[in-house]
Amino acid sequence: MFVELTRFTATRAAELLAARPQMVADFAADRAGFLGARLVRLADDQWLDIVDWRSADDFAASRAKGPNLPGIAAFFAAIDALVSDEQGEAQTLDSVRRP
Numbered sequence: 001m002f003v004e005l006t007r008f009t010a011t012r013a014a015e016l017l018a019a020r021p022q023m024v025a026d027f028a029a030d031r032a033g034f035l036g037a038r039l040v041r042l043a044d045d046q047w048l049d050i051v052d053w054r055s056a057d058d059f060a061a062s063r064a065k066g067p068n069l070p071g072i073a074a075f076f077a078a079i080d081a082l083v084s085d086e087q088g089e090a091q092t093l094d095s096v097r098r099p
Contacts, residue, residue, distance in 0.1 A: 001053070001089070001093065002052070002053040002055055002056045002058070002059050002089055002090070003052055003053070003087065003089075004051040004085075004086075005048065005049075005085070005086045005087070005088075006051070006086075007049075007082075007084045008079045008080070008083055009047070009083060010045060010047055010078055010080055011080055012080075013041070015078040016075065019071065020039060020075060022071030022074065023071045023075035026069040026071035027062070029069075030068070030069055031061075031065070032054075032058055033053050033057075033059070033061075034053060034054075035052040035054060036052050037049060037050060038050045046083060052090075056087070059087060
């Protein structure tokens with residue numbers, strides 16, 4: 001699994017969160033290899049978007065498309081500035097299930 005970590009600032013949280021469901025739906029419909037995403041709210045209007053891809057090639061193909069659908073464009077429009085963008089290959093997938 002390939003993981004994309006994008007940290008950004010967004011001062012319009014309500015707009016960002018309202019756009020998120022359609023952005024995820026557009027990714028699921030249009031981006032081969034998209035496995036899922038988690039959005040983490042950090043301090044000082046910063047957010048961390050963690051996106052899982054089947055492969056680095058799937059990520060690269062998605063990146064090349066840009067904000068090609070309305071839901072993706074609306075989410076990107078709610079972002080004020082990019083802080084950092086990193087990618088890498090997941091080495092483990094650890095989880096704990098509690099009864």
